[in-house]
Amino acid sequence: MGEAAKASGIALSLHAPYFINLANPDPESLKKNTGYILASCQAADWMGATRVTVHTGALMKRTRREALDIALKSLREVMAVCDGEGYGHITLCPETMGKINQLGDLDEVLELCQLDERLLPCIDFGHLYARSLGELEGLEATVKMLDRVEELLGPDRASRFHSHFSKIAFTPNGGEKIHLTFDQEDFGPDPAPLMAELARRDWSPTIICESAGTQDVDALTMKGLYLDCIGKKAL
Ligand SMILES: [Zn+2]
Incomplete structure (x- = not known):
């Protein structure tokens, strides 16, 4: 392997x-x-x-x-x-x-x-979205989360964090319920704000797509969003 x-x-x-x-x-x-x-x-x-x-x-x-x-x-x-x-x-x-x-x-x-x-840190954005009952999503929350990483770990470590990303359904009392695909619209988080913010900061984290069975397609979607933001054609 x-x-x-x-x-x-x-x-x-x-x-x-x-x-x-x-x-x-x-x-x-x-x-x-x-x-x-x-x-x-x-x-x-x-x-x-x-x-x-x-x-x-x-x-x-x-x-x-x-x-x-x-x-x-x-x-x-x-x-x-x-x-x-x-x-x-x-x-x-x-x-x-x-x-x-x-x-x-x-x-x-x-x-x-x-x-x-x-x-x-392995920042699982779907997990943070689920445990905050949907609060941690969108551009403003993403900026705050990434600023916090930089504040506590410094710019070098912040720029190369490890990460999981998927949409995740949650229950009001417990948080995470089940991983979803990007096509499922009832829950977030939306990957676009994170891709935009990473491109803007010129950071190079490792992002592992953890969608429910559509990891290949959804990872490419994220890659496309990111490349759009840095002004290159996807693939
Ligand atoms: Zn895990």
């Missing part, structure tokens, strides 16, 4: 197991989670992937602050183990999560990334 991707000019990244919860204080659980992330780094290394996305976790009836403090401690420990095993060159990317009772709004993920200069 690594060789084929390289030959085609495709940058690979890897998603660590979905059930990882950095906010679980149980030492056995931390040991297991560290093992999963270490194995993810090893697989990433085999195929030349440079980034591993990691879920931040669940609140488990704790306050957001308590859960975040546990996750900070866990992530520090995970990084020490990964460094010790020779995977310091793999970039870990804590992800913004879509459900309200999960740790991982934008500020929480940015605080996790302040632990170490090598960390990059």
Whole structure:
């Protein structure tokens, strides 16, 4: 896979197991989670992937602050183990999560990334839209979110963040319900404001399309929107 991707000019990244919860204080659980992330780094290394996305976790009836403090401690420990095993060159990317009772709004993920200069946020814009019950979409919200990333991580890291994008349906109480395709109009977010703003800032994040089964078509739509903004013809 690594060789084929390289030959085609495709940058690979890897998603660590979905059930990882950095906010679980149980030492056995931390040991297991560290093992999963270490194995993810090893697989990433085999195929030349440079980034591993990691879920931040669940609140488990704790306050957001308590859960975040546990996750900070866990992530520090995970990084020490990964460094010790020779995977310091793999970039870990804590992800913004879509459900309200999960740790991982934008500020929480940015605080996790302040632990170490090598960390990059995985900003899932669909998740942020879903957990804010539709508030975080449109140009004004996009500008604010990207400004916040730059404010807390500095212009260099901000310009190369990791990202997932899809439309996501939400429920009024919980947030994320289900991923959608760009053709489905009931929910957002609309990809156009993000593409315009990235082009305006001349940033180069990695954006992974996570549409429900239409990743190929919708990724090309985003690429087209972006190229339109920088004044080149799509494809
Ligand atoms: Zn994820």
